[in-house]
Amino acid sequence: MALLEVKNVTKQFGGLTALNDVSFSVEKGEIRGLIGPNGAGKSTMFKNIAGFYTPTKGEVIYDGQNIAGAHPCKVSGMGLVRTFQETTLFDEMSVFENALVGCHMTARSNLFSAIFGSDRQRQKIAAEKTMDVLEFMGLADRKDQLASELPLGSQRALAMAISLNADPKVLLMDEPFAGMNPEETNHMMDLTRKLQDKGITIVLVEHDMKAVMGLCGYLTVLCFGSLLAEGTPEEIRNNEKVIQAYLGGGS
Amino acid sequence: MSIKNLIICIVILAGLVALPHFLAYNFQDLLIFLAVNVLVVVSYRLVTLTGEWSLIHVVMMGVGAYASAMLSKMAGFPFWISMPIAGLTAATIAALLCFPLFRMTQFYFLIGSFAAGEAIRLVWIYFIDPFGGSSGINNLPPPELGDIDFYEPIPYFYMTLIIVTISLFILYRIEKSRVGLTLNAVHWKAPLAESVGVDTWKYRSLALIVGSFFVGIAGALKVHYLGVVTPHQFGIGVMVFVLIWVIVGGYASFVGPIIGVVVLTVFDQGLRASGIVDPAVQPAVYGAVLIASILFMPEGLEGIGKRFFSKSSGENA
Amino acid sequence: MELFLQSIVNSLIQGGFFALWAVGLVLIFGVMGVVNFAHGELVMVGAYTVWLLHAQNDVPFLIAIPVAIIIAMMIGLVMERFLFRPNRTDPLAGLICSIGVLFILQVIAHEVGGTGPAKQVAPPFNQIVEIGESLRIPMQRLFSLGVAIASLGVLWFFLTKTKLGWALRAVALDREASALQGININRISMIAIGVGAAMAGLAGALMAPLQNITPHMGHNVIITAFIVTIVGGVGSLSGAVAAAFIYAAFHTFVTAYFNGTVATICGLLIMVVVLIIKPTGIMGVKVSE
Numbered sequence: 001m002a003l004l005e006v007k008n009v010t011k012q013f014g015g016l017t018a019l020n021d022v023s024f025s026v027e028k029g030e031i032r033g034l035i036g037p038n039g040a041g042k043s044t045m046f047k048n049i050a051g052f053y054t055p056t057k058g059e060v061i062y063d064g065q066n067i068a069g070a071h072p073c074k075v076s077g078m079g080l081v082r083t084f085q086e087t088t089l090f091d092e093m094s095v096f097e098n099a100l101v102g103c104h105m106t107a108r109s110n111l112f113s114a115i116f117g118s119d120r121q122r123q124k125i126a127a128e129k130t131m132d133v134l135e136f137m138g139l140a141d142r143k144d145q146l147a148s149e150l151p152l153g154s155q156r157a158l159a160m161a162i163s164l165n166a167d168p169k170v171l172l173m174d175e176p177f178a179g180m181n182p183e184e185t186n187h188m189m190d191l192t193r194k195l196q197d198k199g200i201t202i203v204l205v206e207h208d209m210k211a212v213m214g215l216c217g218y219l220t221v222l223c224f225g226s227l228l229a230e231g232t233p234e235e236i237r238n239n240e241k242v243i244q245a246y247l248g249g250g251s
Numbered sequence: 252m253s254i255k256n257l258i259i260c261i262v263i264l265a266g267l268v269a270l271p272h273f274l275a276y277n278f279q280d281l282l283i284f285l286a287v288n289v290l291v292v293v294s295y296r297l298v299t300l301t302g303e304w305s306l307i308h309v310v311m312m313g314v315g316a317y318a319s320a321m322l323s324k325m326a327g328f329p330f331w332i333s334m335p336i337a338g339l340t341a342a343t344i345a346a347l348l349c350f351p352l353f354r355m356t357q358f359y360f361l362i363g364s365f366a367a368g369e370a371i372r373l374v375w376i377y378f379i380d381p382f383g384g385s386s387g388i389n390n391l392p393p394p395e396l397g398d399i400d401f402y403e404p405i406p407y408f409y410m411t412l413i414i415v416t417i418s419l420f421i422l423y424r425i426e427k428s429r430v431g432l433t434l435n436a437v438h439w440k441a442p443l444a445e446s447v448g449v450d451t452w453k454y455r456s457l458a459l460i461v462g463s464f465f466v467g468i469a470g471a472l473k474v475h476y477l478g479v480v481t482p483h484q485f486g487i488g489v490m491v492f493v494l495i496w497v498i499v500g501g502y503a504s505f506v507g508p509i510i511g512v513v514v515l516t517v518f519d520q521g522l523r524a525s526g527i528v529d530p531a532v533q534p535a536v537y538g539a540v541l542i543a544s545i546l547f548m549p550e551g552l553e554g555i556g557k558r559f560f561s562k563s564s565g566e567n568a
Numbered sequence: 569m570e571l572f573l574q575s576i577v578n579s580l581i582q583g584g585f586f587a588l589w590a591v592g593l594v595l596i597f598g599v600m601g602v603v604n605f606a607h608g609e610l611v612m613v614g615a616y617t618v619w620l621l622h623a624q625n626d627v628p629f630l631i632a633i634p635v636a637i638i639i640a641m642m643i644g645l646v647m648e649r650f651l652f653r654p655n656r657t658d659p660l661a662g663l664i665c666s667i668g669v670l671f672i673l674q675v676i677a678h679e680v681g682g683t684g685p686a687k688q689v690a691p692p693f694n695q696i697v698e699i700g701e702s703l704r705i706p707m708q709r710l711f712s713l714g715v716a717i718a719s720l721g722v723l724w725f726f727l728t729k730t731k732l733g734w735a736l737r738a739v740a741l742d743r744e745a746s747a748l749q750g751i752n753i754n755r756i757s758m759i760a761i762g763v764g765a766a767m768a769g770l771a772g773a774l775m776a777p778l779q780n781i782t783p784h785m786g787h788n789v790i791i792t793a794f795i796v797t798i799v800g801g802v803g804s805l806s807g808a809v810a811a812a813f814i815y816a817a818f819h820t821f822v823t824a825y826f827n828g829t830v831a832t833i834c835g836l837l838i839m840v841v842v843l844i845i846k847p848t849g850i851m852g853v854k855v856s857e
């Protein structure tokens with residue numbers, strides 16, 4: 001059974017239909033690209049999955065449950081974690097604290113344990129796990145710096161470290177390569193593959209065709225709010241409708 | 252807490268225990284109000300940790316004060332029971348207010364909390380039975396414990412000091428715990444916190460409820476010493492003073508607001524004693540201090556201290 | 569019946585005042601993003617000016633009014649230039665500064681007026697206009713209503729028919745985009761606060777003969793202005809004016825048939841309800857996500 005299944009999702013804003021009866025499914029362990037020309041509805045789809053929008057019609061099935069319309073914090077608590085398009089961090093907190101927030105679901109404490117320190121063991125484990133994640137993202141030596149003081153590449157890595165620390169089963173990535181130079185893009189692609197090796201399923205919305213073609217095993221193409229095509233990068237590259245859409249869309 | 256900080260705390264506490272014996276009677280009074288105000292600003296800081304500036308904090312203090320006053324006056328409850336209930340009442344009202352208030356953020360929250368607070372205050376004024384209207388409730392009994400005379404300022408100060416110290420310790424623990432970390436995260440980027448499973452509504456509510464609990468206790472402490480509770484003790488003007496203390500002291504750290512309330516209270520008394528400034532003009536001095544602190548020291552007094560110390564350590568290196 | 573008719577007239581007059589208070593608050597918030605907590609004190613300054621000039625020093629009422637407007641305006645301009653402009657990126661800082669101004673203005677009023685009972689100004693127009701058999705309206709109130717409506721009309725004309733008014737509304741809609749279009753934000757802000765403060769000063773001057781003048785009269789003003797602004801939709805001037813008259817009618821009738829405190833409590837609760845259901849107000853539009 002598919003891990004994430006989008007079933008007949010329609011999203012309307014007033015009279016405008018941003019998504020029209022879109023269905024696709026993502027299998028466990030794959031890297032799926034969600035692409036399409038500007039205004040195709042990629043971002044809208046992304047927000048419908050992540051719980052920021054409620055679909056007008058249709059279902060989003062994750063791990064056997066319909067999560068359409070569930071609050072973002074519930075969705076992420078179930079292991080479906082999103083990243084943000086622009087660099088989004090807790091600016092005035094240290095790198096370590098940033099990443100530490102990520103493991104909220106496993107390490108959160110209540111008032112009682114906060115006051116009496118009764119969950120010290122759990123907090124210690126959380127801190128160790130956070131250090132492991134920072135190590136993995138290559139940020140361990142910057143752990144005491146303020147997030148706002150990091151260079152752009154490291155900020156993106158930190159953003160991923162935060163999501164990663166939330167133990168995602170599915171990671172929804174919103175244009176992770178936007179604004180990156182080729183070197184940074186390559187580094188980010190390597191990191192994404194390493195995440196896949198950890199068994200994390202990845203869905204990414206992306207403009208950068210080169211990165212998407214190199215990274216994804218399977219692509220879903222949206223155009224004007226409808227599903228246009230699905231297939232391997234090779235199939236998509238040679239798909240007549242897709243070529244038309246991109247040329248016509250001017251992207 | 253490091254050993255150094257622990258020693259500083261013990262020294263300060265010892266100083267506070269000795270202090271009232273060197274002060275005149277009216278300054279002993281003042282010391283009690285100062286201790287209460289320290290609890291007010293520190294509990295307010297917990298509310299602001301999530302980035303929302305509430306204008307209802309002082310009214311919550313009043314909710315606690317009224318609860319304790321009514322319980323002890325009308326139902327004959329001893330202070331030792333009515334005081335914790337004061338905290339719980341304020342926390343309960345805060346919990347109920349979370350439903351409407353935290354559907355708003357920033358400017359809307361500010362105005363919404365102001366409106367809700369004013370409405371509560373007007374209810375006290377309007378319903379003479381049971382709230383006593385504009386003149387409130389008077390002849391509140393002081394606490395009773397053995398032979399101790401709590402009409403005297405020094406025993407009352409010691410009791411206040413103990414309760415405030417315990418409260419500050421709890422608030423400090425909360426802030427330095429994972430709960431405090433999460434509150435901070437909600438402040439800096441609520442959507443990002445949500446993306447890793449933080450229920451931001453719940454944490455904002457938690458901060459307001461816990462802050463209201465402690466300020467409710469502060470309210471009970473204040474009015475049982477004064478012996479009277481009125482709606483005017485908890486008006487927007489008083490709230491503004493809380494804002495001034497917190498902002499002038501610096502809200503970025505735990506000690507900032509404490510520094511603010513202590514320094515400004517001493518400053519205030521200094522002005523009064525010097526006789527240079529007419530007491531009627533004092534609010535204008537406060538207003539000017541507030542504006543100056545916003546314009547010239549955005550991090551507050553605490554920030555200035557930090558800059559000074561970091562500079563001196565830089566010279567040593 | 570008499571009470572009913574009288575209440576209708578009173579609500580119209582109150583509505584005029586409420587609208588004058590609120591439009592300034594809306595303009596300042598819209599253009600500068602600052603909540604001016606000292607707005608009620610600008611009204612108070614207007615009232616004190618009339619008291620000082622007209623009641624104490626026999627300056628004609630019709631000359632005291634423009635002086636009151638100019639003084640309130642000057643205070644507004646100083647606030648914008650020295651307090652709000654340096655804090656443009658931090659609306660909270662602007663708000664806090666305005667609270668500082670609030671204290672200072674109250675103390676100045678206290679020093680100017682001295683202690684003692686609330687100040688009063690004898691109405692310069694003391695004729696009574698009789699309409700029908702039972703309705704008697706003091707000329708002073710009619711004059712206030714007329715001036716209030718006329719100045720709101722002038723403001724409407726300025727905002728919709730002049731180039732400057734267009735620029736001002738553009739800034740209120742989107743400050744950054746307007747700056748990119750070459751609109752001078754600082755200049756527009758000065759105009760916004762100038763107009764807003766002038767309206768407040770005018771309201772104070774008109775109110776002076778009708779009510780007690782105290783240094784704390786601004787408190788009631790700011791609460792009412794908040795209610796009207798929120799209910800009318802933050803950033804919507806026409807919404808604020810409409811809400812001003814509606815709320816005035818509500819408040820006057822509840823006060824007449826029930827109690828003034830209850831009227832204010834209800835007003836505050838209505839405002840909270842509006843904030844919950846539609847934070848942008850009943851007539852406000854959602855500008856951006």
